[in-house]
Amino acid sequence: MLRSIWSISSLLIGMGLLLVGSGLLGMVIGLRGVYEGFSNLMIGLIMSGYYVGYIAGGWICPTLIRRVGHVRCFASFAALSAALTLAFGMVVDPWVWLVLRVFNGLALMGIYMVIESWLNERSQATPGSQASIFAVYMVVNLATVAVGQYFVTFYGATAIESFIIAAILFCMGLLPIALTPVPQPLPIATPSLSLGxxxxxxxxxxxxxxxxxxxxxxxxxxxxxxxxxxxxxxxxxxxxxxxxxxxxxxxxxxxxxxxxxxxxxxxxxxxxxxxxxxxxxxxxxxxxxxxxxxxxxxxxxxxxxxxxxxxxxxxxxxxxxxxxxxxxxxxxxxxxxxxxxxxxxxxxxxxxxxxxxxxxxxxxxxxxxxxxxxxxxxxxxxxxxxxxxxxxxxxxxxxxxxxxxxxxxxxxxxxxxxLSESPPPDDGSSTETLSPEEAATAAAEAVAVAQNVASEAAEAEVRQQEEAAQQTATQPEAQSPKKPETRWDRIRHFIRRHVTQGNNDSMD
Structure with a gap:
């Protein structure tokens, strides 16, 4: 179990930093809205925007991840989250905050999807570790969100430094994951739901x-x-x-x-x-x-x-x-x-x-x-x-x-x-990530093997054709079955016999 947890430690650390920043941002937005005199209904609307973006991200993010890959999408979502966080502190307007909050929810959904894809890949690669990895992930998830609430006490909700700290945490959460050599997970499928x-x-x-x-x-x-x-x-x-x-x-x-x-x-x-x-x-x-x-x-x-x-x-x-x-x-x-x-x-x-x-x-x-x-x-x-x-x-x-x-x-x-669009299992052999040089060498060897196989197949076909020709030449021609002799055939044979006999008598 400890080995399985250690193998995903960088993912958990990066996710933890991101969630600390997310927890801090949610607390600061609520408090700052109160200090700015936003109505309770308006603050509730702003906070609802996060979940609207979160739901929309469930359909939008898988398409983006399939097109550009997990690593690029993760970096983009983390950068977007940091930029949005700074925008909250720079433009204090309820309707602007509503729009920013929607995109914040979408970006967080993308981050969740990428990290959880890697975690799921790791849990499936290590038999028997799925439950422990899932449990540790839940603990990190809840604990870091709780810790993020306390970061608001450093500068207060009215200071732009609180937004800057949240943006820094989003950026710092990117580093452990971006610098970790993890394999590319399988493509993500868009969820298909039947609520009825x-x-x-x-x-x-x-x-x-x-x-x-x-x-x-x-x-x-x-x-x-x-x-x-x-x-x-x-x-x-x-x-x-x-x-x-x-x-x-x-x-x-x-x-x-x-x-x-x-x-x-x-x-x-x-x-x-x-x-x-x-x-x-x-x-x-x-x-x-x-x-x-x-x-x-x-x-x-x-x-x-x-x-x-x-x-x-x-x-x-x-x-x-x-x-x-x-x-x-x-x-x-x-x-x-x-x-x-x-x-x-x-x-x-x-x-x-x-x-x-x-x-x-x-x-x-x-x-x-x-x-x-x-x-x-x-x-x-x-x-x-x-x-x-x-x-x-x-x-x-x-x-x-x-x-x-x-x-x-x-x-x-x-x-x-x-959930991933995984192909049906083959003989159970696992795939390995190759460097560009190893991939080029493997491709050249595959081409050479294919050429040898093709030449051997051509030679075998020529030999088969030669053997078939020899067998045809040595076999006697097949005699066609005799047709029954008709009346005209008997007359023709009679005339030919008597004509031949007459020629022979004249020669004598």
């Missing part, structure tokens, strides 16, 4: 993915607004976000283990949605219960509890979906859930931002609580209409993350069919 089939076969999984997007989209987008409305400092807002991520990262596996032993896995989906609802209700009433003396640490503690349940909704939705699909269709189903999660994440900030616009600060947890209550009601209704999947037919739980691209879901050990 997905909704018919696993309605609870679809509802869970959509609800997860609504809740997490609002959380990522509006936490900074919520914290500033409660008079939190920048470090308090960073703590509020980071502990929620920590709670989700630490408890996904134990919750998944319990779901493996439930009579119906949907019961655990209801449990995590209900737990998130209770945590959101507590956030709404904590100041009232404590008679206006609630401290930031009280909210931070409740954020940890919220993270335990909130980040587990998507994992439960994926597990429920895998139970309803055979292994060869699980990857396609997971891609559909990822798309639905992205749609929810694009809508969630708008709805919660609108709620905060009219209900005030408490519109943030209350709107999210409405999403989770609706999920509880829907899944409870489905449990009473559908039979559960027998335990012996279930897939084992594995940690799932919404912070991946359609390529990243291929690393899930439950996925059976690959």
């Amino acid at each position: 089939t997905l909704a018919r076969r696993t309605p609870s999984g679809v509802a869970g993915a959509l609800c997860s997007g609504l809740v997490l989209g609002a959380f990522w987008a509006l936490t900074a607004i919520y914290g500033r409305a409660l008079n939190f400092s920048d470090i308090d807002i960073a703590n509020f976000t980071a502990v929620a991520i920590l709670g989700g990262a630490l408890t996904q596996w134990p919750i998944g283990w319990m779901s493996d032993h439930c009579r119906d896995r949907r019961e655990m989906l209801i449990a995590v949605a209900a737990g998130a609802t209770l945590a959101l209700v507590a956030l709404s009433v904590v100041d009232t219960v404590l008679e206006g003396s609630a401290e930031p640490n009280d909210y931070i503690a409740l954020s940890f509890v919220l993270g335990i349940f909130m980040f587990s909704i998507y994992g439960m939705a994926v597990a429920q979906t895998h139970d309803r699909f055979p292994a060869n269709e699980a990857l396609e189903a997971t891609r559909g859930l990822l798309l639905l999660h992205g749609v929810g994440a694009a809508i969630g900030p708008l709805l919660s931002g609108l709620a905060m616009q009219y209900l005030g600060t408490q519109g943030f947890p209350q709107s999210m609580g409405v999403f989770t209550v609706l999920l509880v009601i829907f899944v409870w209704w489905r449990i009473h209409h559908d039979d559960p999947v027998p335990m012996e037919e279930r897939s084992p739980f594995h940690v799932a993350s919404d912070q991946v691209s359609p390529v990243g879901v291929e690393m899930d050990p439950r996925a059976d069919s690959p």
Whole structure:
């Protein structure tokens, strides 16, 4: 396992730096929008733009990667992310930020796709390492996003230096990967989704993915607004976000283990949605219960509890979906859930931002609580209409993350069919990367071998023709069968015989 992790260390380091920059940028945009006086609805719209670009990148980026290659696309996406980050600090306008945020989401999707293609290639090249590589990648993903929240405390959200630090991190994340000699992954296929089939076969999984997007989209987008409305400092807002991520990262596996032993896995989906609802209700009433003396640490503690349940909704939705699909269709189903999660994440900030616009600060947890209550009601209704999947037919739980691209879901050990456009396997021999000199030598040898084979084939054909001619010359001519003698033939023979006899008599 350690050898497998070490082989992808440069990829993980580069991805970690990029995600630290991404986490910092999201925090700075939210806080700076508050300081600039943007409305809650406008900030929610700006944050939704990220997920619009993220979804669009799922179709645009594979085409670009196939045309120009993984390395060039990765360098281009990282450079674009750095340029966009600097543009945020230079032009402070809500509508300009909306456009920049859309392209930021598209660029991040491209970065995810390229890195996850390399990671998936490495996991398939090392048998038995897929689960460990996927788990380590999820840990790095969540941990670095959490760390990025604290970088805002260096200069504050109003200083352009915070945007510069994020741009530097995007550029630094490019170096470990660009300087690593990794083989070119297989081409990426554009995801083909059948959401109607997905909704018919696993309605609870679809509802869970959509609800997860609504809740997490609002959380990522509006936490900074919520914290500033409660008079939190920048470090308090960073703590509020980071502990929620920590709670989700630490408890996904134990919750998944319990779901493996439930009579119906949907019961655990209801449990995590209900737990998130209770945590959101507590956030709404904590100041009232404590008679206006609630401290930031009280909210931070409740954020940890919220993270335990909130980040587990998507994992439960994926597990429920895998139970309803055979292994060869699980990857396609997971891609559909990822798309639905992205749609929810694009809508969630708008709805919660609108709620905060009219209900005030408490519109943030209350709107999210409405999403989770609706999920509880829907899944409870489905449990009473559908039979559960027998335990012996279930897939084992594995940690799932919404912070991946359609390529990243291929690393899930439950996925059976690959997303890449890989050719059918041959005799099992592996391909090696050759230098230009080795490739030229191999090509010359191949041409020489082809010429020898062609000349030998021509000589063999000439020999076969000569042997066939000799056999034809030595064989006696085949006599054609005699035709039956007709009346005219007998007359002709009689005349010829008597004429010949008369000539002989005259000669005598």
